[in-house]
Amino acid sequence: xxxxxxxxxxxxxxxxxxxxxxxTLVFFYWPAGQAVLQSFLVQDAFGLxxxxxxFENYQVLFxxxxxxxxxxxxxxxxxxxxxxxxxxxxxxxVQADRHIKFASGYKTLLIWPYAVAPAVAGVLxxxxxxxxxxxVSQSMRVAxxxxxxxLRQDHAMMLVVMAATWKQISYNFLFFLAGLQAIxxxxxxxxxxxxxxxxxxxxxxxxxxxxxxxFFLLVVNIVYVFxxxxxxxxxxxxxxPAKGTETMVYKVYSDGRSGGDLGGSAAQxxxxxxxxxxxxxxxxxxxxxxxxx
Amino acid sequence: xxxxxLQSVRKVYPxxxxxxxxxxxxxxxxxxxxxxxPSGCGKSTLLRMVAGLxxxxxxxxxxxxxxxxxxxxxxxxxxxVFQNYALYPHMxxxxxxxxxxxxRGTPKDEIDRRVREAARILEVEPFLExxxxxxSGGQRQRVAMGRAIVRKPKVxxxxxxxxxxxxxxxxxxxxxxxxxxxxxxxxxIYVTHDQLExxxxxxxxxxxxxxxxxxxxxPITLYERPITIFVAGFIGAPPMNLLDxxxxxxPGLALASPPSGPVTLGIRPEHxxxxxxxxSLSLDLTVTAVEAxxxxxxxxxxxxxxxxxxxxxxxxxxxxxIGTSLRAIARPENLHFFSRETGLRLN
Numbered sequence: 200x201x202x203x204x205x206x207x208x209x210x211x212x213x214x215x216x217x218x219x220x221x222x223t224l225v226f227f228y229w230p231a232g233q234a235v236l237q238s239f240l241v242q243d244a245f246g247l248x249x250x251x252x253x254f255e256n257y258q259v260l261f262x263x264x265x266x267x268x269x270x271x272x273x274x275x276x277x278x279x280x281x282x283x284x285x286x287x288x289x290x291x292x293v294q295a296d297r298h299i300k301f302a303s304g305y306k307t308l309l310i311w312p313y314a315v316a317p318a319v320a321g322v323l324x325x326x327x328x329x330x331x332x333x334x335v336s337q338s339m340r341v342a343x344x345x346x347x348x349x350l351r352q353d354h355a356m357m358l359v360v361m362a363a364t365w366k367q368i369s370y371n372f373l374f375f376l377a378g379l380q381a382i383x384x385x386x387x388x389x390x391x392x393x394x395x396x397x398x399x400x401x402x403x404x405x406x407x408x409x410x411x412x413x414f415f416l417l418v419v420n421i422v423y424v425f426x427x428x429x430x431x432x433x434x435x436x437x438x439x440p441a442k443g444t445e446t447m448v449y450k451v452y453s454d455g456r457s458g459g460d461l462g463g464s465a466a467q468x469x470x471x472x473x474x475x476x477x478x479x480x481x482x483x484x485x486x487x488x489x490x491x492x
Numbered sequence: 493x494x495x496x497x498l499q500s501v502r503k504v505y506p507x508x509x510x511x512x513x514x515x516x517x518x519x520x521x522x523x524x525x526x527x528x529x530p531s532g533c534g535k536s537t538l539l540r541m542v543a544g545l546x547x548x549x550x551x552x553x554x555x556x557x558x559x560x561x562x563x564x565x566x567x568x569x570x571x572x573v574f575q576n577y578a579l580y581p582h583m584x585x586x587x588x589x590x591x592x593x594x595x596r597g598t599p600k601d602e603i604d605r606r607v608r609e610a611a612r613i614l615e616v617e618p619f620l621e622x623x624x625x626x627x628s629g630g631q632r633q634r635v636a637m638g639r640a641i642v643r644k645p646k647v648x649x650x651x652x653x654x655x656x657x658x659x660x661x662x663x664x665x666x667x668x669x670x671x672x673x674x675x676x677x678x679x680x681i682y683v684t685h686d687q688l689e690x691x692x693x694x695x696x697x698x699x700x701x702x703x704x705x706x707x708x709x710x711p712i713t714l715y716e717r718p719i720t721i722f723v724a725g726f727i728g729a730p731p732m733n734l735l736d737x738x739x740x741x742x743p744g745l746a747l748a749s750p751p752s753g754p755v756t757l758g759i760r761p762e763h764x765x766x767x768x769x770x771x772s773l774s775l776d777l778t779v780t781a782v783e784a785x786x787x788x789x790x791x792x793x794x795x796x797x798x799x800x801x802x803x804x805x806x807x808x809x810x811x812x813x814i815g816t817s818l819r820a821i822a823r824p825e826n827l828h829f830f831s832r833e834t835g836l837r838l839n
Contacts, residue, residue: 385578388545393592393639394566403591407582 231472237465256466265442266450266467273446276360277424283364285416288371289409293401295372296379306376313369317427321434324362348436352443355436359444362435363428371416378412379405418482425475447471494556494569494646494679495521496542502550503537503703511537513703514551519696522677524670528690529700529726535683536651538700542681543572543649555646566595571640572649575656577632579624585611585635586620592643610638613672630661637669641676648673650682654689666692687727691715699723717828721835724758724828730790730803732758736832744796748772751829755838758828761790761805764820771821777802779818782811793818 241252260266295306312320327335330347339346348354382405390404406413429448432438438445438453445453448471455464496519503512512534519525527535540546542553544565552559560568571592579588586607593603611617614634624632633653640648650669654662670693673680684690690697691711698708699722707714707723718724724732735742735757741750747757749772759773777793780801789811791804797817804820812818829838 383576383578385574385576386580388543388565389572389574389578389639390580390591391545392543392565392570392572393643394595395591396566399595404580 234465234468234472237461238469239462240465241462252462256462257470260463260466260470268442269445269447269450272356272442272444273425273448276356276363276428276444276446277421279356279360280363280367280424280428281417281420283360284367284371284420285413287364288368288416289375289413291368291372292375292379293405295376309372310369312366313373315366317366317430318434320362320366321359321431324358324365324431325435328358348440350440352440355440355444359428359432359435362431363424366431367420367423371420374412374416375409378409382408414482418479421478421482422475425471447474495519495523496525496647496679496681497554498538498542498551499554500551501538501541501548501553503534503541503546504549511703512541515700515703515705516551517698517705517708519679519681522679523695524673524680524682524693525696525698526682526684526690526694527698527700528684528687529706531685533700534703535685535700539649539651539681539683542647543570544568569646570649571643571645571647572651573633573636573640573653575652577624577636577656579632579635579639581624584621584623585616585627585638588624588635589638589642592639596643606642606644607638610642613641614638629657630665633657633665637672641672644678646679648678648680650680652684653682654684655686662689669693688729691727697727699726701726717837718758719837721756721758721830724830728760730761730805732760732828733764733802734758734830735795735800735802742795742799744776744799746770746774748824751838754832756830756832756835758830759822759826761803763822763826764802764804765822766804766806766818767821768819769821770819772824773822773827775802775820777804777818777820779812779814779816782814784809784811791818793820 238256239251239253241250241255242248291309295302295309315323325333327333328346328348330336330349336346346354348358386404386408387400390400395403425446426448428446429452432444432446432449433452436444438449447467451464451467451471454460454467458464496517498515498517500514500516501512502510502514504510515534515538517525527538529535537546541548542555544560544563548561552561554560555568555570580591583591589607589610590603593606598606607620608617611620614637616631616634616638619627619631619635624635627635633656636653653669654665657665666689669682682690682693684693694711696708697711697714699706699714701722706720706726707718711727714723714727718727718732721734725734735745737745737751737755737757739754741747748770757773764775775793775795777791777795778797779791779793781792783790783792786809787807789806789809791806791812793802793804794800795802802820827839830836831838
């Protein structure tokens with residue numbers, strides 16, 4: 200017996216899909232296509248003449264050592280943020296999953312940072328760590344530690360990593376908590392009776408059963424660090440000092456917008472796009488195999 | 493010695509709900525004890541307290557000669573079979589069974605020997621490399637049992653292990669659990685709400701209600717001499733006929749020696765027989781429904797034409813027509829009298 204409702208019209212499915220497809224086309228594929236097109240063009244500073252140059256923009260890009268440096272910066276920045284935001288969120292979720300007092304209040308507070316806009320988050324951290332006035336910098340100076348993200352690259356990197364991590368923890372926490380609560384309680388109890396101490400229980404039972412969530416979050420976090428941390432970097436360090444925190448997405452902005460090199464900036468966007476697509480594809484292909492669903 | 497002793501064990505949840513209200517039990521070494529009762533009677537909570545999965549609010553629980561109130565589940569030397577099996581979904585059947593032994597640092601060849609032996613006993617050898625997901629309900633149940641027996645614990649705990657299986661498999665597994673327990677002679681506590689499962693498995697049957705033990709003893713004792721109305725109504729299928737007798741008597745009911753005060757009279761369907769004569773108890777019934785189940789049949793009749801419903805079991809399939817009047821009698825030794833106030837047995 201056919202239980203599904205079947206529509207015979209050919210038009211209706213397209214009609215129903217149209218709004219979503221339209222949004223995707225207009226806001227994702229069109230700009231992406233524009234970027235690819237732009238990357239083959241060279242424009243003069245006033246936009247009066249445009250020349251089609253094939254891959255010249257890319258050749259120039261890959262001949263510059265500072266582009267490789269921004270790649271390295273991005274690699275350091277994204278691995279630090281992904282590692283810290285995932286592990287801290289997991290730690291917090293494991294704690295929240297226990298029966299603690301005021302659990303719901305604790306959870307609500309943990310979710311708040313996600314509602315803060317990236318630029319605002321950047322400013323918040325900037326103020327706290329501002330070398331001469333910031334409350335954290337002052338207390339660190341009292342403790343004998345000279346903190347100066349305006350002059351030192353490693354301090355600046357620490358600052359943006361902290362801000363970006365802080366911002367992403369809420370999101371990861373929510374998913375980890377949901378993932379933990381989906382693990383049947385009796386499985387954990389069985390492991391406890393089977394003689395596994397809490398730490399061993401975590402690594403042999405909980406962590407493997409959580410791997411679909413971890414995998415999903417890894418993909419989302421990588422994409423987050425590559426693109427959505429722009430606001431934080433812009434507000435906190437503007438890629439400085441001496442380009443020490445200039446990630447690839449920030450370089451796209453500074454070269455294109457401030458430097459006026461639209462073609463080179465577009466070429467960088469395309470490279471960035473290819474990298475993220477490749478990373479996601481690799482993750483789905485290799486990591487997913489080991490994931491326990 | 494691995495007997496289990498509970499002394500006035502209580503469980504009070506935060507918020508004041510008292511799930512277990514002072515239970516004392518002695519389960520001898522090697523005995524199969526079944527806790528049975530309606531849902532919410534505290535039987536699972538009691539089992540989980542023995543396992544160490546729930547804290548004990550009052551009283552003591554001892555396994556062997558050791559009080560285990562404050563001992564971690566892992567250190568109580570027990571194994572538990574869960575209702576939903578609780579197998580580790582990301583491990584093979586082999587690893588599921590080996591997990592507990594590995595946690596205890598058992599040598600590899602010893603683990604292998606024990607797992608293979610358990611797999612052979614439970615007939616899961618062909619599935620050792622499979623994940624639990626690829627097994628049927630009955631096979632998963634066997635693996636869960638295997639995980640319990642490889643550890644050779646002092647006590648087996650079963651939390652409604654058969655309730656997720658279909659009727660046929662349930663009976664088959666019931667027999668196997670009994671055989672296995674006999675062969676291993678391991679002290680066992682088994683929780684169920686199925687009174688037939690309870691009757692067939694138990695050495696000691698414990699009927700629980702509202703957080704308390706109503707009666708504990710050999711299954712046949714509980715069947716023959718239930719000491720409370722609750723046990724009388726809970727044990728036996730179809731259930732015992734229970735009649736509230738006012739001092740004035742009931743129309744259609746005749747007792748050779750009526751009790752002095754108001755009581756509840758109990759008589760099992762199988763102790764009633766059809767007769768034209770008067771017995772020490774005579775019930776005049778109008779047949780309202782009949783059921784033939786094969787070797788025996790049940791007659792449902794209204795006492796005195798419109799009174800309470802009485803069930804009579806008769807052998808064979810020779811059934812009276814609906815609406816017929818007939819008389820059922822019983823022998824004096826099969827009558828149960830209970831106090832209407834306390835619910836306790838009087839005779």
